[in-house]
Amino acid sequence: MQCSHCSREVKETRHTQRGYRVDYYVLHTGQTEWVFLKNPKEDAPSLHYLKLTQPVDIITCVDCCDQPQIRRRLQEELNSLEPTLDKKQTESLKESSEAEANHG
Numbered sequence: 001m002q003c004s005h006c007s008r009e010v011k012e013t014r015h016t017q018r019g020y021r022v023d024y025y026v027l028h029t030g031q032t033e034w035v036f037l038k039n040p041k042e043d044a045p046s047l048h049y050l051k052l053t054q055p056v057d058i059i060t061c062v063d064c065c066d067q068p069q070i071r072r073r074l075q076e077e078l079n080s081l082e083p084t085l086d087k088k089q090t091e092s093l094k095e096s097s098e099a100e101a102n103h104g
């Protein structure tokens, strides 16, 4: 196994008398997409969840973990994973709730 940043060989976590030694960290990431499931019951809301379509493991050795620019890159990677709703969808949801409030 290799570090995703500096390509150095990483070792398995070793247990010693004093504790254990970690040589690398793994970040599970990848591309996600919303999946909508129609509920068979008419009045029940449809279910949706984020599905990991292309899983990627980013391996970071302890040397790279000490570098601020690599830590920042990993943080950006995590931020990009956060689900983003379709903007149009959000707007139409807002409009319909406002219309209901004005009714009567």
Ligand SMILES: [Zn+2]
Pocket: 003, 004, 005, 006, 007, 008, 060, 061, 062, 063, 064
């Ligand atoms: Zn590295």
